Amino acid sequence: MRVTVRLFARLRDIAGSGELTREAPAGANVGLVWSSLVSEFPELSAYEKSISCAVNADYSKFSAVVAEGDEIAFLPPVSGG
Amino acid sequence: MVPVTAITSAPLEHDALVKALDVSGIGAVSTFLGLVRDNNLGKRVLHLEYEAYEPLALRGLELIVAEAKERWPSVRLAIHHRIGRMEIGEASVAIAAASPHRADAFAASRYAIERIKQIVPIWKHEYFDGGDVWIEGATADPDNAEAREKALRIACA
Numbered sequence: 001m002r003v004t005v006r007l008f009a010r011l012r013d014i015a016g017s018g019e020l021t022r023e024a025p026a027g028a029n030v031g032l033v034w035s036s037l038v039s040e041f042p043e044l045s046a047y048e049k050s051i052s053c054a055v056n057a058d059y060s061k062f063s064a065v066v067a068e069g070d071e072i073a074f075l076p077p078v079s080g081g
Numbered sequence: 082m083v084p085v086t087a088i089t090s091a092p093l094e095h096d097a098l099v100k101a102l103d104v105s106g107i108g109a110v111s112t113f114l115g116l117v118r119d120n121n122l123g124k125r126v127l128h129l130e131y132e133a134y135e136p137l138a139l140r141g142l143e144l145i146v147a148e149a150k151e152r153w154p155s156v157r158l159a160i161h162h163r164i165g166r167m168e169i170g171e172a173s174v175a176i177a178a179a180s181p182h183r184a185d186a187f188a189a190s191r192y193a194i195e196r197i198k199q200i201v202p203i204w205k206h207e208y209f210d211g212g213d214v215w216i217e218g219a220t221a222d223p224d225n226a227e228a229r230e231k232a233l234r235i236a237c238a
Contacts, residue, residue, distance in 0.1 A: 008134055077220050
């Protein structure tokens with residue numbers, strides 16, 4: 001299945017794009033999508049412990065199972081205010 | 082009609098924010114503006130660029146309003162966060178908290194800014210004298226009870 005990956009701030013700089021389309025196996029969770037992204041862009045591994053995620057613009061967990069067409073966002077540590 | 086929560090690229094004005102709130106029965110409004118500071122960690126800051134995951138950032142602000150309502154039922158809160166390029170002295174965030182009495186207005190306003198820094202997906206790109214860097218603060222997890230407790234503690238100190 002195909003999913004849309006959204007990346008922000010430094011993560012976007014590392015991947016060279018803020019929006020990617022990627023294939024994920026059926027039953028994949030957010031964590032698996034992240035791991036395959038890290039294989040593609042090894043510099044992302046520095047964020048392993050500090051990122052959080054969202055699915056379809058709602059806060060989510062790495063254990064959440066993704067579906068065809070989902071928008072999966074990876075959020076580096078935030079710095080608003 | 083001014084929305085209670087907003088992510089906007091337009092300059093922020095706290096007068097407009099106060100107008101977003103219903104002030105019936107209200108005796109106090111506490112407003113807070115966060116400004117772009119001219120220095121950070123010993124470096125001279127030239128300007129900032131804020132980026133957001135807009136739909137989730139808006140959801141985050143709405144969540145903060147709901148959390149504040151739970152803790153301070155009589156408080157009405159409005160929060161606007163600006164994104165895009167901002168110069169020194171410009172406001173990046175504006176908060177208004179209205180309440181029958183001042184103590185809750187001050188507390189809810191402080192709670193809101195602490196929670197923004199914890200959970201709202203907005204990022205500061207700092208351009209300083211000699212380079213630029215993405216500022217990275219907190220891992221955004223609204224379910225992190227410890228972080229929420231900390232924000233409440235600071236608000237009520």
